[in-house]
Amino acid sequence: MIAALLYLQYHTFRNRLVGRFKRLKQPKYLVGAIVGGLYFYFYFFRYLFRGFGGRPAVNMSFSSGHLLLFELAGALVLFVIVVLAWIIPHERAALTFTEAEVAFLFPAPVTRRTLIHFKLVRSQFGILFTTLLFTLFSRRFGGNAWIHAFGWWLILSTLNLHFLGSSFARTLLLDRGISNRLRRLLVFGLAAVMAGAVLVWARQTLPELRSADTTGFDEILAYAQRVLTAGPALYLLYPFRLVVRPFLAQDAAAFFVALAPVLLLLVLHYLWVIYSDVAFEEASVEASQKLAVRLTAVRAGNWQAARKNQKARRPWFKLAATGPYATALFWKNLIGVGQVLSVRLWISIIVVVAVFGVIFAGKAQSHGLSIIAAFLIAIALGYSLLLGPQLLRLDFRNDLPLADILKTFPMRGWQIALGEILAPVAVLAALQWLLLLVGAGLILYLPVKQEALFLAIALGAAVLLPVLDALLLLIPNAAVLLFPSWIQTGKDSPRGIEATGQRLVFALGQLLVLLLALLPAAAAFVGIFFLLYCAFGPAAAVPLASFAATIILAAEAGFGVVLLGKLFERFDVTEEHTS
Amino acid sequence: MIQVEGLTKFYGEFVAVNELSFTVQPGEVMGLVGPNGAGKTTTLRCLSGIIPPTRGSVRVGGHDIVRDAIAAKKQFAFFTDEPRLFDYLTVWQHLNFVARIYQVPDYERIGRELLEELEIANKQDALPGELSRGMKQKLAIACGFLHSPKVIYFDEPLTGLDPLGIRRMKDSILKRARDGAAIIISSHLLHLVEEICSRLLILKNGRKVIDGTLEEVTRKFSEQPGDANLEEIFFRATSETGTGAPAVPPLLPH
Numbered sequence: 001m002i003a004a005l006l007y008l009q010y011h012t013f014r015n016r017l018v019g020r021f022k023r024l025k026q027p028k029y030l031v032g033a034i035v036g037g038l039y040f041y042f043y044f045f046r047y048l049f050r051g052f053g054g055r056p057a058v059n060m061s062f063s064s065g066h067l068l069l070f071e072l073a074g075a076l077v078l079f080v081i082v083v084l085a086w087i088i089p090h091e092r093a094a095l096t097f098t099e100a101e102v103a104f105l106f107p108a109p110v111t112r113r114t115l116i117h118f119k120l121v122r123s124q125f126g127i128l129f130t131t132l133l134f135t136l137f138s139r140r141f142g143g144n145a146w147i148h149a150f151g152w153w154l155i156l157s158t159l160n161l162h163f164l165g166s167s168f169a170r171t172l173l174l175d176r177g178i179s180n181r182l183r184r185l186l187v188f189g190l191a192a193v194m195a196g197a198v199l200v201w202a203r204q205t206l207p208e209l210r211s212a213d214t215t216g217f218d219e220i221l222a223y224a225q226r227v228l229t230a231g232p233a234l235y236l237l238y239p240f241r242l243v244v245r246p247f248l249a250q251d252a253a254a255f256f257v258a259l260a261p262v263l264l265l266l267v268l269h270y271l272w273v274i275y276s277d278v279a280f281e282e283a284s285v286e287a288s289q290k291l292a293v294r295l296t297a298v299r300a301g302n303w304q305a306a307r308k309n310q311k312a313r314r315p316w317f318k319l320a321a322t323g324p325y326a327t328a329l330f331w332k333n334l335i336g337v338g339q340v341l342s343v344r345l346w347i348s349i350i351v352v353v354a355v356f357g358v359i360f361a362g363k364a365q366s367h368g369l370s371i372i373a374a375f376l377i378a379i380a381l382g383y384s385l386l387l388g389p390q391l392l393r394l395d396f397r398n399d400l401p402l403a404d405i406l407k408t409f410p411m412r413g414w415q416i417a418l419g420e421i422l423a424p425v426a427v428l429a430a431l432q433w434l435l436l437l438v439g440a441g442l443i444l445y446l447p448v449k450q451e452a453l454f455l456a457i458a459l460g461a462a463v464l465l466p467v468l469d470a471l472l473l474l475i476p477n478a479a480v481l482l483f484p485s486w487i488q489t490g491k492d493s494p495r496g497i498e499a500t501g502q503r504l505v506f507a508l509g510q511l512l513v514l515l516l517a518l519l520p521a522a523a524a525f526v527g528i529f530f531l532l533y534c535a536f537g538p539a540a541a542v543p544l545a546s547f548a549a550t551i552i553l554a555a556e557a558g559f560g561v562v563l564l565g566k567l568f569e570r571f572d573v574t575e576e577h578t579s
Numbered sequence: 580m581i582q583v584e585g586l587t588k589f590y591g592e593f594v595a596v597n598e599l600s601f602t603v604q605p606g607e608v609m610g611l612v613g614p615n616g617a618g619k620t621t622t623l624r625c626l627s628g629i630i631p632p633t634r635g636s637v638r639v640g641g642h643d644i645v646r647d648a649i650a651a652k653k654q655f656a657f658f659t660d661e662p663r664l665f666d667y668l669t670v671w672q673h674l675n676f677v678a679r680i681y682q683v684p685d686y687e688r689i690g691r692e693l694l695e696e697l698e699i700a701n702k703q704d705a706l707p708g709e710l711s712r713g714m715k716q717k718l719a720i721a722c723g724f725l726h727s728p729k730v731i732y733f734d735e736p737l738t739g740l741d742p743l744g745i746r747r748m749k750d751s752i753l754k755r756a757r758d759g760a761a762i763i764i765s766s767h768l769l770h771l772v773e774e775i776c777s778r779l780l781i782l783k784n785g786r787k788v789i790d791g792t793l794e795e796v797t798r799k800f801s802e803q804p805g806d807a808n809l810e811e812i813f814f815r816a817t818s819e820t821g822t823g824a825p826a827v828p829p830l831l832p833h
Contacts, residue, residue: 311706312669312704312705312706313667315672315675319675319676319679320679321675321678321679321682321683321684321685321686322679322682322684323679325679325680327679328676328679328680331676331679332665332668332672332676335667335668335672336665336667338667339667402663402665404624404629404659404663405659405663407627407628407629408627408628408629408652408655408657409652409680410648410649410650410652410653410680410681411649411680412649570631572630572631573624573629573630
């Protein structure tokens with residue numbers, strides 16, 4: 001029977017691979033594959049290949065002390081993961097099968113144990129792929145490629161078996177009347193007792209960590225090492241250290257010495273999983289249906305629908321039955337944004353910001369902290385421009401799978417385009433204004449004389465940022481309408497190296513378009529700034545130059561909205577589906 | 580109400596719809612039938628402005644769907660075979676949203692009546708993900724009927740409905756027709772077409788095979804009056820041998 005399941009797995013993999021190769025006939029995939037291949041080669045693979053005779057990117061050599069620290073840190077991470085695996089999940093054990101597998105395998109004369117074996121074999125595909133990725137990454141810092149690969153494989157496989165075994169154990173506990181709440185309480189209590197025991201032991205046995213020690217990172221590490229290598233922590237972390245040890249082996253001999261205990265752990269886990277007699281079928285059927293819904297949503301580029309726990313959100317404002325058409329889409333997308341950024345979250349952000357503001361205000365003399373905060377705000381603003389338009393996709397990128405419905409609306413193209421991009425612009429602008437407000441407050445505490453200049457910069461940014469956001473959002477939205485199959489939307493979103501290459505080409509294209517769009521505004525800013533600088537000084541020149549740049553950017557954004565509307569009107573939904 | 584003249588749609592070199600012309604008057608229910616790939620969905624998509632026709636014209640309520648798209652789109656509602664809803668809007672928020680799109684000032688009263696009529700009034704605050712397939716279909720219908728469309732397109736309207744829902748849907752379609760709406764129903768369910776359509780248009784390979792009232796179509800494809808039901812007519816009309824020869828495949832293989 002397992003042969004039939006392996007046949008299924010082999011042909012699924014093979015056909016997918018053949019399909020990927022076949023589509024390389026299309027130039028867009030070929031170009032993507034070349035660019036993606038080059039990227040992967042230069043960033044990862046060349047270091048892997050050099051592992052068999054060459055040098056890694058950063059050839060780091062580690063002392064035995066460092067290796068012990070890495071081993072302890074890795075063990076600690078695994079310990080936390082395992083404890084969380086016993087605390088967080090609440091579902092009954094469910095092996096993940098696709099709907100087709102459920103339809104074919106569950107009614108078939110296949111034993112439960114065979115199904116588990118099938119699941120274990122299939123999970124190896126994912127584990128091997130993750131192992132490859134992790135090895136490519138970790139190999140950049142030196143070490144033997146094959147040791148890294150085997151080490152990662154051992155860690156991931158052990159974790160995988162443990163997750164499966166713990167899910168079976170959870171289900172058995174539920175069947176015996178131990179509720180999720182009680183189980184969580186017990187595990188959490190046990191973890192707390194363990195942590196408490198380690199702390200008490202450390203306090204009683206080790207010399208106290210003096211405040212002078214906390215200034216040096218090495219001293220803290222040395223203290224942590226002493227805590228974790230003796231007393232109760234030694235026994236608690238020991239199995240986890242065994243799992244990490246092969247990965248950190250410096251040569252083949254050390255690897256094989258470390259291998260035997262992990263293999264024993266792996267076999268014990270395997271036996272635990274195989275001999276657990278848990279009815280997982282019903283939960284698996286339910287899980288497969290949920291998975292199918294989520295997969296469909298993700299493949300359609302609809303990440304919001306793919307979220308597990310979607311809740312109805314209240315609208316951000318009351319939508320009147322009459323008025324500008326675009327407001328309807330703005331209203332709708334704001335509700336969608338609410339799935340990610342709820343009113344409660346906004347209030348929390350504001351409260352946190354206010355609390356920190358009060359703290360900083362109270363410590364006006366602590367200019368050092370203010371400078372750090374101002375610097376962080378500047379970084380956050382930069383990231384909001386860089387990542388915001390990519391993360392906030394409540395626009396055409398989200399609605400394109402419903403393009404046919406949007407096209408039946410009695411709205412002009414530009415109205416739909418405007419309505420689509422307004423919500424992410426508003427959210428980004430609100431976030432940036434909040435940051436600027438805090439920044440402006442901090443400026444008052446900065447040890448600089450030119451407070452007026454900094455406030456002028458903040459004012460100029462406040463005016464400039466919303467139109468800049470609009471421009472930044474227009475570009476990917478236009479791109480998604482021009483090249484729907486290149487972007488993550490539609491039902492056949494590309495995957496693989498060629499898809500990575502496509503995204504790289506695409507990101508470069510977007511950057512180029514953005515630079516071209518910014519040129520006139522930048523020129524206007526520089527011109528007006530220097531014109532006004534001599535007469536009125538920088539504090540007046542900055543906001544006025546910003547206003548001028550804003551007008552140009554706003555004109556460009558307006559033109560962009562009209563263009564985006566035209567693109568949507570010409571967008572052929574059938575071509576998108578057949579592309 | 581719906582005037583189609585020489586409608587042609589190419590996908591690359593493939594002709595999906597070829598020189599299609601017909602008219603649907605207010606109060607008429609036209610059944611659009613044909614084998615898979617005949618061009619039914621493409622026709623409906625062209626009629627609703629989702630895709631532009633390659634050639635020909637479509638007028639809805641006197642407005643050209645290409646040149647005067649906004650006015651034309653205000654006239655109709657299009658129900659796709661699969662209800663297409665926004666995942667993060669509740670049932671009532673869908674109605675609120677559609678009301679603004681179609682500028683329906685009295686939407687709260689109409690919406691409540693529609694939800695009552697469709698028996699989903701108790702699901703006002705539910706997200707589409709919490710609704711069954713049939714309930715989603717009902718929500719899509721409520722959204723479509725909110726602005727009292729004069730033209731209605733249905734693509735497989737009975738998919739996913741239970742027997743009571745099917746009965747209500749048929750009644751609803753006929754009621755809208757009696758109120759003066761021009762209706763086109765694309766369906767493979769020939770008994771549905773036979774039951775509620777006053778006219779029939781059979782498509783094959785993008786071309787019109789026949790267009791007329793049910794009586795006219797029956798007369799044309801019957802050797803003697805009353806010797807053929809719609810299923811037989813469909814097979815005769817779409818058979819490879821031409822219109823006259825019977826080409827009904829047997830239910831069971833010999």
